[in-house]
Amino acid sequence: MRNICALTFLSLSLYSCKKNVIDELSKLSPITVEVVQRSPNSAIIKWTSSQSATELAQYDIILAGKVIRTNLNTTMDTIMNLRQGSAYLGRVIAHTSSGDTTSAPFTLEKVDGYILFGNYRNNSLFSCYNIYSSGKIWTTPYYGAFYFDNIPTIVNDTVYANSSESGTWALNLKTGKEIWNSPKGGKLAPLYNNGIIYSVGMNDITALNTKSGDIIWTYTYNITIGFYCNPVIAGNYLITGTQWLLIAVNIANGTKAWEYEFKSNTMSHPVVYKNLLITGCSDGKIYAFNNQTGKVVWIKDLSRVDNNFGTDDISPIIYNDNVIVHSGNSGYYSLNPLTGTTIWNYPDAYNVSSPAAGNGLIYFANILSPHTAVALNASIGTVAWERSIGNPVTPIYIKGRLYFGFTVLDATSGNRYLTLAGNEDDGATTTAIVENGVSYYPAESGMVQ
DSSP states (O other), X not given: OHHHHHHHHHHHHHHTOSSOHHHHHOSSOOOOEEEEEEOSSOEEEEEOOOBOSSOBOEEEEEETTEEEEEEEOSSEEEEXXXXXXXXXXXEEEXXXXXXXXXXXXXXXXXXXEEEEEEESSSTXXXXXXXXXXXXXXXXXXXXXXXXXXXXXXXXXXEEEEEETTTEEEEEETTTOOEEEXXXXXXXXXXXXETTEEEEEOSSEEEEEETTTOOXXXXXXXXXSSOOOEEEEEETTEEEEEOSSEEEEEETTTOOEEEEEEOSSOBOSOOEEETTEEEEEBTTSEEEEEETTTOOEEEEEEOOSSSSXXXXXXXXXXXXXXXXXXXXXXXXXXXXXXXXXXXXXXXXXXXXXXXXXXXXXXXXXXXXXXXXXXXXXXXXXXXXXXXXXXXOOOOOEEETTEEEETTEEEETTTOOEEEEOSSOTTSOEEEEEEEETTEEEOOTTSTTOO
């Protein structure tokens, strides 16, 4: 007992030191600590095992300067009774009966966040909820018409949202109060870059001052059907598209840099990978362009029956240096983004949402009843799990959690993690999430790159 008390006292002393001399001289193998999950009142941590030449280590856990666990034989633990708004510093200490020790620090971040919903059944509603307590914070009636692809952009405590009926809005994230409104805007997602909001209207693109909403420049294009693809930034260019054209304009002054005309409708929102812009087309092909010149780099034909790419609401994403794309009649594909070479194909995905990715998995929702969430192995395209959900909307992945409207799933197992306070069948579409000051968006947003 005397030895254990001495070890604990020594461990606490070392916790605040900048340089741990015992760790340097330890005969134990070093450890690393990972925070697997942080919820409002608890956290799960895991660490690598440690041993000497003759003995496996046991472990103590220190949190906020206090020993909360001693002599653990496992390499994972759940820490309870945490405060949502507090951050914690901790350390896992490995030790043996012979007195060898090594340790590693970890940090539990405070939990604070907001989730924003649009409503495709009631276009006038735009609501904000607390991400964990699930209480509604505010609802604004003046956002105007909501569309699946009209996703707000959040910068610090300001929400920028577009409406074809009422232009571009800047709202206070915490209260929903209007900061400014510009008549410029459309049904596409506003895009933030380097202190400027870019707002795409029916036939124009406008750069707006984020503080005042004042117009910096406007590019006008003579089209009747309007811009369709949510904009992205690639180098010095903003790139968006109509149903037949891709257009790149210089973000400094709004002058056109290049355009590309498709022989069929282009419908998917583009994604940027290195010097490439990748997008799908209703001719059944996916195209990769040099995003600075507009030159075609490669074209991949994914159609199997007729010419049906099915990209109206399905956007490609980049994950683990592969591009995940969808073809309406041949399912999801993983392609090499540099060449278009097929890595795998999951054919049983027809009427589905755009994907999300994380934790080695690709996630999407089946839109047709019965609504399910599906997780695919990102390396080989096989099904990892499938679960019933309420709203079949594009998921958002955040640190091991998947948000499908009001339904929140554990991203590893697919089990229900949390249900936010709302009706899962009332048409709510998750448009953006802020957690601890970091914003997350569905695949259709130009902020996802």
